Amino acid sequence: MTTAPYKGFNMSVIVKCEHLTKSYGDLIAVNDVSFRVEEGEIFGLVGPNGAGKTTLIEMIEGLRTPDSGLIKALGLDPTKQGDELKERIGVLLQTTSIQPDIKVKEALRLFASFYQRAPDNAEELLHTLSLEDKADSRFKKLSGGLKQRVAIALALVNDPEILFLDELTTGLDPQARRNMWDLVETMRTQGKTIFLTTHYMEEAEKLCDRVGIIDYGKIIALDTPRNLVNNLSAESKVTFNIEDKDVATSKFELVGAVSRVEKVEDGIILYTRDGNVTLQELVRLADKQKFRLSNLRTESPSLDDVFLTLTGREMRE
Ligand SMILES: Nc1ncnc2c1ncn2[C@@H]1O[C@H](COP(=O)(O)OP(=O)(O)O)[C@@H](O)[C@H]1O
Ligand SMILES: [Mg+2]
Numbered sequence: 545m546t547t548a549p550y551k552g553f554n555m556s557v558i559v560k561c562e563h564l565t566k567s568y569g570d571l572i573a574v575n576d577v578s579f580r581v582e583e584g585e586i587f588g589l590v591g592p593n594g595a596g597k598t599t600l601i602e603m604i605e606g607l608r609t610p611d612s613g614l615i616k617a618l619g620l621d622p623t624k625q626g627d628e629l630k631e632r633i634g635v636l637l638q639t640t641s642i643q644p645d646i647k648v649k650e651a652l653r654l655f656a657s658f659y660q661r662a663p664d665n666a667e668e669l670l671h672t673l674s675l676e677d678k679a680d681s682r683f684k685k686l687s688g689g690l691k692q693r694v695a696i697a698l699a700l701v702n703d704p705e706i707l708f709l710d711e712l713t714t715g716l717d718p719q720a721r722r723n724m725w726d727l728v729e730t731m732r733t734q735g736k737t738i739f740l741t742t743h744y745m746e747e748a749e750k751l752c753d754r755v756g757i758i759d760y761g762k763i764i765a766l767d768t769p770r771n772l773v774n775n776l777s778a779e780s781k782v783t784f785n786i787e788d789k790d791v792a793t794s795k796f797e798l799v800g801a802v803s804r805v806e807k808v809e810d811g812i813i814l815y816t817r818d819g820n821v822t823l824q825e826l827v828r829l830a831d832k833q834k835f836r837l838s839n840l841r842t843e844s845p846s847l848d849d850v851f852l853t854l855t856g857r858e859m860r861e
């Protein structure tokens with residue numbers, strides 16, 4: 545969970561979208577979307593592949609033009625003040641095309657030359673991204689995780705106020721992914737607003753202060769991960785095994801807060817509105833009726849469950 549300085553809703557709006565729509569032929573990729581991003585937060589758009597995340601983020605970056613609606617980023621209209629906006633934002637595209645033979649420090653110099661005012665911060669960026677010993681390496685020689693870190697360094701050469709990260713960790717191994725999360729937190733403590741997209745619910749849940757869930761071009765929910773999970777009354781699960789395999793599952797239906805009982809291959813699952821109540825009553829019942837519970841565990845609802853509740857579909861690919 546994020547612990548850093550997200551202060552709530554008394555900050556200033558840094559990105560504002562109103563009734564944003566974009567189609568490709570008959571396909572409505574982004575459909576009447578409105579939301580705001582506050583200064584200093586880590587905001588995430590999460591949704592399955594094809595949901596419209598890249599289209600949406602690239603309209604805000606000024607790279608794609610909306611059919612209708614209004615965008616303000618840093619007070620600027622990306623469709624009319626794109627050049628001005630570009631100077632003040634950092635962009636990690638979903639697919640980075642960096643010349644394979646270029647050395648890391650050359651790439652930094654090249655990208656810095658794209659900006660009118662780029663601070664001379666190459667050393668510092670190499671340090672922040674733990675790339676010091678890669679300065680003279682050629683891009684093509686780097687691992688996926690390192691390539692992604694270089695791409696972020698390049699997005700930071702102009703010391704941007706907002707950092708846009710499209711599918712930051714797609715294709716990275718779990719360790720590299722966690723490193724990226726740490727890095728994003730570091731960026732935020734340095735005062736940057738982060739706007740990211742991901743199709744990993746877990747990533748959105750761990751990293752983001754607020755999450756917009758997008759599906760078929762619409763934002764279907766937007767809140768802190770905690771509120772999303774609480775308000776959509778997704779259920780917790782209490783799972784356990786009992787020695788007597790033939791025990792009737794019906795006896796568990798009356799355990800406090802339980803809404804549904806499921807018998808699965810490796811045990812019994814109680815779906816519950818209140819994991820603590822269910823746990824206490826289950827233990828008491830076992831004690832009274834003299835059966836032994838083993839492997840007892842509770843699972844809190846996650847954003848995956850929220851997506852399922854909202855759409856009736858699993859989020860997983
Ligand atoms: N340039 C394009 N031309 C035509 N269709 C596109 C284009 N870009 C995206 N799409 C379509 O728009 C929908 C949303 O795509 P995209 O914004 O890339 O979603 P996401 O980033 O969530 O995967 C998809 O159905 C995709 O195939
Ligand atoms: Mg995308």
